[in-house]
Amino acid sequence: MEPMDLHPQTASREIAKEEEGAQVKVENGKPVVVIMVGAPGSGKSTFCDHVIRTSARPWVRICQDTIGNGKAGTKIACIKSASNALEEGKSVFIDRCNMDGEQRGDFLKLGNPEVEKHAVVLDLPAKLCISRSVKRTGHEGNLQGGKAAAVVNRMLQKKEFPKLAEGFTRITFCHNEKDVEAAMNTYSTLGLLDVLPSGCFGLKNPEAKVQLGIMRFLKKVDIPGKDGLVESNPQHSSDNQSAVEKDSGSRRPANDSAPSEYVHMDVKNTVSQESGSSIRTNSVYSIPTLAFPSISTADFQFNLDKASDIIVEKVEEFVSKLGNARLVLVDLSHGSKILSLVKAKAARKSIDSKKFFTFVGDITRLYSQGGMKCNVIANAANWRLKPGGGGVNAAIFSAAGPALETATKERAESLAPGKALVVPLPSTSPLSIKEGVTHVVHVLGPNMNAQRPNCLNNDYVKGCKVLGEAYSSLFEGFASILSTQGWMPKESNEKSLKSQNQIESKHHDGDQKVKREALNECMGGKKSKIFCNELKPNFSHSVDRKGNIEGRKNVESLNEFERNKNSGGFLKELKPSASHSVDRKENLDGRDDTGMNKAWGPWAQSLYQFAMHPERHRNDLREILDDVVVLDDLYPKARKHLLVLARVEGLDRLADVSKEHLPLLNTMHAVGLKWAEKLLNENESLVFRLGYHSEPSMRQLHLHVISQDFDSKHLKNKKHWNSFNTPFFRDSVDVLQEVSKHGKAIIRDDDSFRSMELRCHRCRSAHPNIPRLKTHISSCQAPFPGVMLDNGKLVFAPGRIR
């Protein structure tokens, strides 16, 4: 909308129609004070002179540089002079820079309150102002030549655009010569009886060039190679071993004191087996992996040679049952004896090095430091299942945060030697966010240390048996996780499904520990184990629901497996295929079947986990429905900031949305609206906006329901602000329209949005940095721009004046 292009009265009528809240008075013609705002060289004097020359109404230009008989005077003299002019019925231009609120304040008090105060902001490119200032001679303020550049630059750094809240009735922004011309015309043609409409006008086109001197922008950043992590994985290297290690090392931070590296057991074999782009697409994320420490060989002082035999024996037994999943033995040190023993023995037994290998690194930082994503890690737990004690147990509890302790406590209070306990890790845990770990399996091995409980006093007959049981429990626990997530081949699935059902049926009759024991018997069959994954006390509605979901999933993957088998066998699962739902599940990195989309890091998975497994996160969710779940944003960018997640596998972002999702989008909108209204009942001063990010950082389509105060300590940078206040934010109402009309939503994913200058969403004033912007928005009471009021984009409390 460009009101300056129209005759004032015409403009008034046009605006009256479009701008709610804009008050248009046409009955009288009172003098007006126009405060010019602009750097030296922005053209303020030229503007005033032009209007004065061409206007039908009497104007006075108050210029501090000339007010003292042609020489510079004081601000007080300016005010006095302006005041006199007003009394004579003349309109006044305050021709000085007026770059901040303090400078403008005194002029806003001029005359009686009836006198309208306008601002005309000449926000022209800094370069232009500087070049004009430098070139000119005979400037009234003696600002010319070399020193002009420095002064202009400094002023622009400190500029603070006027806002209606300061007391202006009208603010006109001019960002280029054309705007200036239009604004001059508006004031030139302002007759004695005309009154201009109130509000902020000449809003800068968000896509226009960013003002110099405010911020750097549009810096093209190289996005790390989407297959970077794949490259660092030995299994996906197309090069030889030494190249792999070198590559892996080069990705490590320089200060990484405990570098991780793969210890290959048969790299040649690995590489030769995997070639071609299909494997690359099926990135490291897509291979379910259990990382486990050597059990009992540290603090429990179990004989290393014997332990290594047992590890290799158990790995050999299980590795073939785990589909394409991997087992990785992890130890901290390069000189780890257990690793070298196991490595040698596994090589002798020709265990598939794709499925089992050893790894040197910190088990709590396998992804962030070692570049290896492990969705499950094992913990060498103590019998109390408590943090502390040192070693792996302390490290894992510490890295996972209190969430792990809570989740563990909900499932069991203690653990017997030889047993394992599967604990789904809440997605809020740092271990989940940073490392991509979804489950921790606590394992208790036999103890040969007299200083620790249940010492076996070197009884290695019993010790070896218990250690074997411990690994069996661990690997079966891992298998149960895979099966509930649809990773497992048919046989394991059936077993798991059966056990799952038994968990559920047993669960209804009371004591959880009894159930666990029963479960021990049903899982795996051979030895007693504990499998408590997914088991949570007091499941009512959600438990049943969860059971159904998990059951359905298993059936789906089972069918999928059948299909695979018929068309060439289980190995097919390793390859991506367009219609392969198992692959979709495996593609945790969020790539689509074309492999073209960006990879989702482990930190980007938590919403997906909420959407797919709401029953695990009931405490964190506001509402669980069939199609959506509602939760508070973990890092709210406003007083109220909720997310409505779609519960559809594979619907990761707005770009994935098509016409078939219209009912879902409608549901999301309706649920979002319902929550907005609920929150408005609690606080009617809030205003909500519902929309999507053009390209989300977190996987899983989510609708933001965010209050427009943006009052949050979590709103910290330009990207945060701009993701909600530029066209990057797609209003839900618009998305609904677009999808129903064209079958897809418009995506405005342009790097420039992130670095776009910071403008108030209400008065559209620009601010040099986030703290200043936040100070401004905390007090800006300007009405929302008309474009935001269109189409019900903003949700207000009933009866609230906008």
Added chain:
DNA sequence: GTTCTAGAAC
């Protein structure tokens, strides 16, 4: 996504 921090801007 957040956190951390070096270096730029003030």
Added chain:
DNA sequence: GTTCTAGAAC
């Protein structure tokens, strides 16, 4: 010296 941002690290 302090504030702020951008980019790297996680």
